[in-house]
Amino acid sequence: MENIENDDIKTEIVNLSATLNLPKGTEAFISDIHGNNDKYLNIIRSGAGNISRKVSELFNGRLTTLNQKRLVCLIYYPEEVLQENENIENKDDMQQWYMDTINSMVEVLKYVSNKYPREIVERALDRKYQGIAKELLFGDLQAEDKKAYYREMVKSLVNLKMSDDFIIVLCHAIQKLAIERIHILGDLYDRGSRPDLIIKHLNESWQNFDFEWGNHDVLWMGSLAGSKLCMLNLIRISARYHNLKLLKDAYDIDLTSMIKFATNRYVPLPNFEAKIGRNDLTDEQKNIDNCVQQAAAIMQFKLEGQAIKRRPEFKMDDQLLLDKLSLDKNSITINDKVYKIEHGCFQSVNPAKPYQITHSEQVVIIDLINQFTHSTKLNEHMWFMLDNGSMYLKHNGNLLFHGCVPVDEAGNLLKLKIDGQEYAGKDLFDYFEFILKDGMRHPTTGDCFNSDLIWYLWAGKISPLFGKDKMATFERYFINDPKLQEEHLNPFFKLCRKEQFADKMLKEFGLNGRGHIIVGHTPSSKVEPIMADKKVVLVNGMSEPKSDSKIGGYTLLFDSYGMRLETLRPFTSRKQSIAEMSDVVLDKQIIEHSSERKTIADTDYGRKIKEQIEKLSAQL
Numbered sequence: 374m375e376n377i378e379n380d381d382i383k384t385e386i387v388n389l390s391a392t393l394n395l396p397k398g399t400e401a402f403i404s405d406i407h408g409n410n411d412k413y414l415n416i417i418r419s420g421a422g423n424i425s426r427k428v429s430e431l432f433n434g435r436l437t438t439l440n441q442k443r444l445v446c447l448i449y450y451p452e453e454v455l456q457e458n459e460n461i462e463n464k465d466d467m468q469q470w471y472m473d474t475i476n477s478m479v480e481v482l483k484y485v486s487n488k489y490p491r492e493i494v495e496r497a498l499d500r501k502y503q504g505i506a507k508e509l510l511f512g513d514l515q516a517e518d519k520k521a522y523y524r525e526m527v528k529s530l531v532n533l534k535m536s537d538d539f540i541i542v543l544c545h546a547i548q549k550l551a552i553e554r555i556h557i558l559g560d561l562y563d564r565g566s567r568p569d570l571i572i573k574h575l576n577e578s579w580q581n582f583d584f585e586w587g588n589h590d591v592l593w594m595g596s597l598a599g600s601k602l603c604m605l606n607l608i609r610i611s612a613r614y615h616n617l618k619l620l621k622d623a624y625d626i627d628l629t630s631m632i633k634f635a636t637n638r639y640v641p642l643p644n645f646e647a648k649i650g651r652n653d654l655t656d657e658q659k660n661i662d663n664c665v666q667q668a669a670a671i672m673q674f675k676l677e678g679q680a681i682k683r684r685p686e687f688k689m690d691d692q693l694l695l696d697k698l699s700l701d702k703n704s705i706t707i708n709d710k711v712y713k714i715e716h717g718c719f720q721s722v723n724p725a726k727p728y729q730i731t732h733s734e735q736v737v738i739i740d741l742i743n744q745f746t747h748s749t750k751l752n753e754h755m756w757f758m759l760d761n762g763s764m765y766l767k768h769n770g771n772l773l774f775h776g777c778v779p780v781d782e783a784g785n786l787l788k789l790k791i792d793g794q795e796y797a798g799k800d801l802f803d804y805f806e807f808i809l810k811d812g813m814r815h816p817t818t819g820d821c822f823n824s825d826l827i828w829y830l831w832a833g834k835i836s837p838l839f840g841k842d843k844m845a846t847f848e849r850y851f852i853n854d855p856k857l858q859e860e861h862l863n864p865f866f867k868l869c870r871k872e873q874f875a876d877k878m879l880k881e882f883g884l885n886g887r888g889h890i891i892v893g894h895t896p897s898s899k900v901e902p903i904m905a906d907k908k909v910v911l912v913n914g915m916s917e918p919k920s921d922s923k924i925g926g927y928t929l930l931f932d933s934y935g936m937r938l939e940t941l942r943p944f945t946s947r948k949q950s951i952a953e954m955s956d957v958v959l960d961k962q963i964i965e966h967s968s969e970r971k972t973i974a975d976t977d978y979g980r981k982i983k984e985q986i987e988k989l990s991a992q993l
Contacts, residue, residue, distance in 0.1 A: 382989050388490075389982050389989075393974040396488040396933035398553025399423060400768075402912045403928045404775065404893025406557065407589070408565025408619075412925075412944045414574070415957060418449045420551030421928045422939050422958030424485070427551065431484050432477075442954040444477055450951050451544040455537050471531040471540075472524075478543040479509045485550045486510070488933070496580070497546040502539050505530070506546070549580060556766070558893020558912055559587025559775025559838070561758070564614035564648075569623040572754045575761075584762030585893060587775040588831045588838035591809065595827040596745045597755040598812035599819075601738055602676050602828040604745055609669035612662045615647050615654060624751045630740045632661055634733060635668035642667065642716040644850050667718045672738060674847060678728035680825050686790055687829055694847050695719075695727035705852070712852045742818045759813055764806040764837065765799075769931070769976050770888040774802070777840040777865035777892070778878055784868050786881070789835045791826075798881045802837055805830055840865065840894065866900050875905035889936070889964070891929060902927050902938060907964050910938060924959060933971045936964035 486494040595603030620626040641663040702719045765774035779787040786797035812823035832844035841860040868874040876886045925943035940960040973979045
């Protein structure tokens with residue numbers, strides 16, 4: 374019996390030791406998804422451009438460029454592309470297409486899976502077709518004795534009308550194996566209409582991923598924790614982007630009380646028109662979005678004033694603006710200068726008590742925050758974000774986060790003083806993570822310290838996730854003065870150009886100078902994505918490009934040969950991508966390259982395997 378147990382342990386050690394010598398898996402870093410499910414899938418299904426590169430390497434000289442594009446497009450969107458086969462009338466042509474395509478798919482799958490242990494490849498295959506796929510994938514298709522066997526297997530799939538489903542299974546497996554791990558560096562949520570589908574896809578279809586939370590994610594997590602300020606910001610932004618429907622459809626939150634209140638007390642104003650144009654909306658829908666945005670904004674400004682006064686340690690008195698309105702509310706005095714109010718909507722603001730919530734507003738706020746904290750689906754999705762996320766991540770020698778490490782102009786860490794305790798750098802990130810987790814574990818709809826600090830993460834001067842000196846929401850709505858509307862970036866982004874500063878930040882988080890700082894954020898189009906002699910990389914792969922922009926942002930790949938920053942093609946729609954068979958990647962820049970491939974032994978996962986081998990060896 375003892376010999377059998379020892380044999381099992383030895384077998385496990387052999388398997389683990391062999392795994393250490395496999396090539397390191399490919400990591401993809403993306404950020405600022407902003408709830409846009411189609412753009413997210415366009416990047417993920419393409420392996421951030423990795424699949425087209427693999428197809429080119431595999432079929433160069435065997436398939437024309439056009440046929441390579443067709444194959445790549447099929448791998449990205451098999452369900453849609455396969456529908457086009459209905460146009461093939463000749464039965465023999467149809468059968469030949471399927472046989473050629475399945476054989477090509479098996480080749481691609483073999484190629485992308487050669488760095489994985491067999492068990493991981495098997496997990497990527499749908500159980501329904503796992504047996505057939507394994508035969509084709511792990512068998513020797515060139516063996517003379519088995520050629521007829523494999524040929525008949527493929528032919529039978531076609532004749533039994535199983536080929537479409539089988540191709541889809543192969544495509545999905547290729548997508549999963551092209552990327553070993555996805556890092557989402559903040560702002561999965563924001564203006565996009567279907568962040569819930571992104572959560573669903575990750576939960577049901579992906580193996581390894583992590584979130585580094587962004588300040589837009591915090592609005593949603595904070596709303597679940599009971600922060601009324603987070604909730605009002607969330608509703609205002611949703612209305613600003615015609616996205617209120619998401620709250621009802623995905624999270625079963627009924628906005629009837631807010632809509633009735635808003636449309637009864639406000640009239641549509643030009644400064645509250647939606648930020649995106651849509652032709653499918655009625656005038657009534659546009660007016661509702663406009664008025665809800667106004668109502669949420671005014672409630673938000675009032676509650677912000679209360680929070681700022683409750684928490685003098687936040688040092689945000691410069692954002693107390695309602696008490697600086699003139700009595701007629703047509704002008705405002707800021708720093709001894711009078712500015713005209715453009716299209717004001719301050720009818721519910723009491724000049725004697727400008728930050729006081731009216732009874733009618735209170736009724737609406739209580740109704741909504743109770744719905745947010747009790748939403749079953751929102752609970753499920755926010756806990757998914759919490760369980761799989763963090764304020765920052767140290768992974769394979771690199772530091773990942775969304776935003777910045779708050780510093781002053783000289784590069785000294787800025788300190789947030791709370792209850793006599795100062796927090797800066799790594800300690801600041803750790804403290805905010807503790808507060809966010811504590812707030813979600815102990816939700817309350819009353820005004821409390823956790824709720825205030827979670828809101829501070831959204832817009833505070835020393836918030837790592839915000840990275841600016843102020844949130845100029847009031848000024849952008851009501852004051853026509855570009856200088857007053859400016860939001861200045863934290864000096865972190867300017868200092869990141871210097872290698873010495875990057876080394877200092879890595880050291881602060883316990884990493885050596887060989888690593889990289891990988892930041893997810895949209896600070897400014899003027900900030901270069903690669904800085905500090907390639908030690909700092911800003912990943913902004915999903916932000917909304919301007920209409921005249923020639924690029925659609927950036928994403929980063931880190932594989933066994935090194936790192937490369939991918940410049941993405943602007944994404945319009947899935948339909949257009951399929952029609953044009955356009956690649957995801959426009960250009961690439963090498964960040965780091967090694968002629969000697971990194972193996973799993975060189976990774977964090979490899980270190981865990983080594984520890985496991987040591988424990989098993991001790992049992993022998």
